[in-house]
Amino acid sequence: MRKTDRGRRPRAAAKAPSLSGRPGRARRDAGGGKTDAPYHHGALREALLQAAERVLERDGLAGLTLRAVAREAGVSHAAPTHHFGDLTGLLSELAAIGFRQFNAAMAAASNTAASPLEGLLARPKAYVAYAQAHPGMYGLMFRSERLDYSRPTLHEAAETCFAGLANAVGAMRGQEHTGAEALSLDHAAAIARAWSLLHGFTTLLLDGRIKDILNRLPEGTTAEVLLEGMLKTTLARPPAYPSG
Amino acid sequence: MRKTDRGRRPRAAAKAPSLSGRPGRARRDAGGGKTDAPYHHGALREALLQAAERVLERDGLAGLTLRAVAREAGVSHAAPTHHFGDLTGLLSELAAIGFRQFNAAMAAASNTAASPLEGLLARPKAYVAYAQAHPGMYGLMFRSERLDYSRPTLHEAAETCFAGLANAVGAMRGQEHTGAEALSLDHAAAIARAWSLLHGFTTLLLDGRIKDILNRLPEGTTAEVLLEGMLKTTLARPPAYPSG
DNA sequence: GCAGCATCTTTACACTGTCAAAATTGAGGC
DNA sequence: GCCTCAATTTTGACAGTGTAAAGATGCTGC
Numbered sequence: 001m002r003k004t005d006r007g008r009r010p011r012a013a014a015k016a017p018s019l020s021g022r023p024g025r026a027r028r029d030a031g032g033g034k035t036d037a038p039y040h041h042g043a044l045r046e047a048l049l050q051a052a053e054r055v056l057e058r059d060g061l062a063g064l065t066l067r068a069v070a071r072e073a074g075v076s077h078a079a080p081t082h083h084f085g086d087l088t089g090l091l092s093e094l095a096a097i098g099f100r101q102f103n104a105a106m107a108a109a110s111n112t113a114a115s116p117l118e119g120l121l122a123r124p125k126a127y128v129a130y131a132q133a134h135p136g137m138y139g140l141m142f143r144s145e146r147l148d149y150s151r152p153t154l155h156e157a158a159e160t161c162f163a164g165l166a167n168a169v170g171a172m173r174g175q176e177h178t179g180a181e182a183l184s185l186d187h188a189a190a191i192a193r194a195w196s197l198l199h200g201f202t203t204l205l206l207d208g209r210i211k212d213i214l215n216r217l218p219e220g221t222t223a224e225v226l227l228e229g230m231l232k233t234t235l236a237r238p239p240a241y242p243s244g
Numbered sequence: 245m246r247k248t249d250r251g252r253r254p255r256a257a258a259k260a261p262s263l264s265g266r267p268g269r270a271r272r273d274a275g276g277g278k279t280d281a282p283y284h285h286g287a288l289r290e291a292l293l294q295a296a297e298r299v300l301e302r303d304g305l306a307g308l309t310l311r312a313v314a315r316e317a318g319v320s321h322a323a324p325t326h327h328f329g330d331l332t333g334l335l336s337e338l339a340a341i342g343f344r345q346f347n348a349a350m351a352a353a354s355n356t357a358a359s360p361l362e363g364l365l366a367r368p369k370a371y372v373a374y375a376q377a378h379p380g381m382y383g384l385m386f387r388s389e390r391l392d393y394s395r396p397t398l399h400e401a402a403e404t405c406f407a408g409l410a411n412a413v414g415a416m417r418g419q420e421h422t423g424a425e426a427l428s429l430d431h432a433a434a435i436a437r438a439w440s441l442l443h444g445f446t447t448l449l450l451d452g453r454i455k456d457i458l459n460r461l462p463e464g465t466t467a468e469v470l471l472e473g474m475l476k477t478t479l480a481r482p483p484a485y486p487s488g
Numbered sequence: 489g490c491a492g493c494a495t496c497t498t499t500a501c502a503c504t505g506t507c508a509a510a511a512t513t514g515a516g517g518c
Numbered sequence: 519g520c521c522t523c524a525a526t527t528t529t530g531a532c533a534g535t536g537t538a539a540a541g542a543t544g545c546t547g548c
Contacts, residue, residue: 041496062389066536076497078537083495087536142451143387145306149452162456183460189473192445192457196474200444201436207386208393212406213436216427229433230440284513284526310505320528322506327526331505 045083047073052094056136061144064136066090091140092147092154098137099157103164105130110168123168124198124231125224131202132223138206142199162195169194201227289327291317296338300380305388308380310334335384336391336398342381343401347408349374354412367412368442368475369468375446376467382450386443406439413438445471 041047051072056064066087067077084090109126113119131138140147141158149155169191170176183191204210205223214221285291295316300308310331311321328334353370357363375382384391385402393399413435414420427435448454449467458465 044495065534067534077535078498079496081537139389142447145383162453181460182462183457185461185465185469185473186477188457188461189470189477192448192454192470193441193474193477195453196441196444196448197437198440198444199448200440200442203387203447204436204440204443209406209439210436213427213432216425217429217432218426221429225429226433226436229429230437233430233433233437288526309503311503321504322529323527325506 041075044073044075044079048075048080048083048090049094049097052090053097053137056094056140057134060136061139064091064140088146088148089151091144092149092151095137095141095144095147096151096154096157098134098141099154099161101134101137102127102130102141103157103161106164120172121228121231123165124194124227127198128202128205128224128227131206135206138202143203165195165198166191197230201230285319288317288319288323292319292324292327292334293338293341296334297341297381300338300384301378304380305383308335308384332390332392333395335388336393336395339381339385339388339391340395340398340401342378342385343398343405345378345381346371346374346385347401347405350408364416365472365475367409368438368471371442372446372449372468372471375450379450382446387447409439409442410435441474445474 048069052064052069055068055072059068066080069090070077070079073079080090084093106123106126109122109129110119113122147154149158167176170187173187173190175187201210210223210226214223214226217226292313296308296313299312299316303312310324313334314321314323317323324334328337350367350370353366353373354363357366391398393402411420414431417431417434419431445454454467454470458467458470461470
């Protein structure tokens with residue numbers, strides 16, 4: 001009994017072994033005051049995902065465990081298993097939510113751009129900005145080896161993300177509709193280059209490696225300025241091998 | 245995290261509780277046949293690092309635990325603690341070894357290049373090739389959040405790696421000696437671009453994301469070809485803003 | 489009303505990292 | 519030679535993790 005009761009809530013302070021009392025009652029009050037939560041939660045799946053997002057933002061990827069999420073949601077440690085199968089399942093569903101947020105943020109930034117140049121820079125800047133605002137989520141989405149991309153929700157959300165990026169690159173090169181069909185090597189290289197550049201810069205930035213470079217630049221130079229410098233010298237030039 | 249069957253050598257197949265026998269004897273025979281290893285190993289630190297490298301190659305990052313390394317080396321589960329402090333210490337020292345291998349591989353590739361163009365492509369190709377040959381080690385070096393970069397050995401090895409990359413970029417732009425001094429924004433952007441491109445492509449490749457792109461290219465197109473395509477359209481053009 | 493089933497809890501187990509104490513051994517001081 | 523001492527290694531324990539199985543509970547269809 002002395003094993004795993006570290007973070008338990010007060011738990012009614014009763015040692016009565018619940019002969020007839022319902023152990024699931026009057027305990028889930030962390031959310032909005034509904035203190036008479038039924039034994040059957042009703043929407044535990046969604047509640048668990050929201051709890052997981054809170055834990056991720058608060059404690060980072062290392063603190064995102066099944067039991068921590070269950071504690072945050074106020075249910076027993078085995079409750080998540082029923083809804084997600086295992087840890088990979090929970091993480092994958094949460095990552096799918098992250099991808100949708102990510103896509104929405106980039107689409108919004110792309111739509112509200114004023115000048116043409118700003119339009120070109122809007123997506124990449126939104127990409128890095130999202131990662132900086134939600135480092136745990138970005139790490140989960142892109143750096144975690146505990147995701148199952150065969151899950152439909154995650155697969156679709158990630159695919160949408162990739163398609164948006166590929167389309168943006170295609171539009172920049174004057175080509176529309178980058179469906180699931182064949183690409184020229186040049187076009188594929190342009191997509192891979194854009195994605196690699198953004199993803200690499202982002203992960204290096206989150207890992208603190210970019211600081212070494214920023215320290216050699218004038219005082220106060222921010223990562224965003226460096227990113228703009230990286231992009232401008234790339235975007236300002238036409239493709240080397242026109243795609244005709 | 246059920247492993248249960250993995251690891252767990254026969255362990256001498258004896259249940260004699262070693263009433264007077266020395267439990268540390270005649271057990272470390274995995275290496276070279278020296279079956280009468282003394283209680284004091286003599287070079288346990290090195291043996292543990294080699295064992296850790298074997299475990300990493302065999303079971304990946306997820307299987308690289310303190311206890312697994314101790315089992316692989318044939319010592320008790322707490323032996324590594326004395327030499328490395330904690331898991332972070334062991335992983336950091338192993339990552340330092342990885343960085344040195346990584347640096348050596350790139351330097352060798354850069355030195356044995358024949359043509360000038362091949363010289364430019366040699367380093368990036370060696371970069372990706374190393375990561376493909378040692379995915380676990382690359383993940384440990386660049387993707388693990390459990391490293392302590394304040395450790396001198398790791399700090400120095402990683403710094404050497406970065407300096408080599410920065411120097412290669414500097415040489416490509418006609419500038420030598422990229423010491424720890426100030427950089428122009430353009431030069432810093434070039435370094436960050438090269439590093440981000442390589443690191444991003446590598447991690448995307450290791451995570452299987454590049455496959456989605458390769459599938460849209462002619463049958464049999466390999467990642468190396470795509471990488472060359474990415475680099476050629478970048479390298480074949482002079483810098484947009486000459487560094488004069 | 490009640491049987492079936494989905495949901496949630498309890499219990500148990502194997503594994504992990506880390507700490508403290510005990511055991512073993514090599515080396516130096518007398 | 520013996521004896522202490524410090525370094526090294528083992529043993530044991532503890533808190534935490536994921537996961538599986540069994541028990542408790544309440545909704546739902548009949």
